[in-house]
Amino acid sequence: MFDQLRAFHRPTTVAAALRLFESERRAGGRGRFVAGGTDLVVQGDRSLRFLVDLTRVPLRYVKRHGAGWSIGAMATMADLERSVALRGFADGVLADAAATAGSPQIRNAGTIGGNLANASPACDLGPPLLALDATVVIAGRGGRRRVPLDRFFRGVHRTVLDGGLLVEIVVTPPGAPAGGRAAWSFHKLGRLESDIAVVNAAAGVVVSSDGRCRWVRVAIGAAAPTPLRARRAEAVLMGRPFDREAVAAAAAQAAAETRPVSDVRATADYRREMSRVLVARALDECAERMGRDAWASW
Numbered sequence: 001m002f003d004q005l006r007a008f009h010r011p012t013t014v015a016a017a018l019r020l021f022e023s024e025r026r027a028g029g030r031g032r033f034v035a036g037g038t039d040l041v042v043q044g045d046r047s048l049r050f051l052v053d054l055t056r057v058p059l060r061y062v063k064r065h066g067a068g069w070s071i072g073a074m075a076t077m078a079d080l081e082r083s084v085a086l087r088g089f090a091d092g093v094l095a096d097a098a099a100t101a102g103s104p105q106i107r108n109a110g111t112i113g114g115n116l117a118n119a120s121p122a123c124d125l126g127p128p129l130l131a132l133d134a135t136v137v138i139a140g141r142g143g144r145r146r147v148p149l150d151r152f153f154r155g156v157h158r159t160v161l162d163g164g165l166l167v168e169i170v171v172t173p174p175g176a177p178a179g180g181r182a183a184w185s186f187h188k189l190g191r192l193e194s195d196i197a198v199v200n201a202a203a204g205v206v207v208s209s210d211g212r213c214r215w216v217r218v219a220i221g222a223a224a225p226t227p228l229r230a231r232r233a234e235a236v237l238m239g240r241p242f243d244r245e246a247v248a249a250a251a252a253q254a255a256a257e258t259r260p261v262s263d264v265r266a267t268a269d270y271r272r273e274m275s276r277v278l279v280a281r282a283l284d285e286c287a288e289r290m291g292r293d294a295w296a297s298w
């Protein structure tokens, strides 16, 4: 499938990867970076003339970063799934999402950078990273820039990368205030366990000591051209007591914000309805993780 390739580079630094990509591009060829290859190889694009392999570039790490975490673009799904540190961070929402992506073989090869750069509407790391307010670091011709993840996706398989290299993902979500609580959750619906999502959803909620929502993120995948932050659903919850009625209202609003398509996996109507169900489950699980059973209002 890559029989038209004229060059395959294996750089060992970010700078060399960018230089090689740029010089090949100037020479007039179409090319790509390749990480685990689990999306790129399946797509089998025969118009590609060069590949820049990232497996020797030292971007495979998960590091503590102040109040949050920096995750190198070459960290695999299996790295995230197995990371004890990430399991203990934000209710393990990132590790949980990574654990649902494909089979063990796919998770051993597929990377967080590839998952985001491929920009599938159904990617499993998009929604939890949106719910964690992630920022991506992109290296390009003009140096490095930071882009909030909710401005990274531009459409189906389209991002702001423009030949840039996704270097790392930074997550620094808010903590719980004094007397308050914070929780995150991810839910996925697929035909089989290892399948691409029919719909996936993640939520993050911070409540203050009076039980009102003071920070909320609701994100849905496979229900619009890009992973979607349901901002109007977030607005429904903000400032309001975090209770059953609020969860139901926010989930209904989130479903109304989706723009799903019908395809081999599901109809648009089913996706919209499942968006409501998964958002409700994710918010409900956040409440459970906060210990809602002790709340009189629930």
Ligand SMILES: Cc1cc2nc3c(=O)[nH]c(=O)nc-3n(C[C@H](O)[C@H](O)[C@H](O)COP(=O)(O)OP(=O)(O)OC[C@H]3O[C@@H](n4cnc5c(N)ncnc54)[C@H](O)[C@@H]3O)c2cc1C
Residues within 6 Å of the ligand: 032, 033, 034, 035, 036, 037, 038, 039, 040, 041, 042, 054, 073, 074, 077, 100, 101, 102, 103, 106, 109, 110, 111, 112, 113, 114, 115, 116, 117, 118, 122, 123, 124, 125, 161, 164, 165, 166, 167, 194, 195, 196, 197
């Ligand atoms: C059988 C199967 C099951 C799957 N199941 C799931 C699933 O359940 N959930 C899910 O989310 N995904 C799934 N996938 C998709 C895929 O495994 C993931 O999206 C994976 O994370 C892609 O990472 P990769 O390293 O393999 O990317 P690659 O295939 O190497 O690259 C994908 C794209 O990203 C670009 N790219 C990669 N890294 C960078 C970088 N650092 N900077 C700039 N551009 C970059 C490449 O140029 C390419 O365009 C599945 C795939 C297969 C084949």
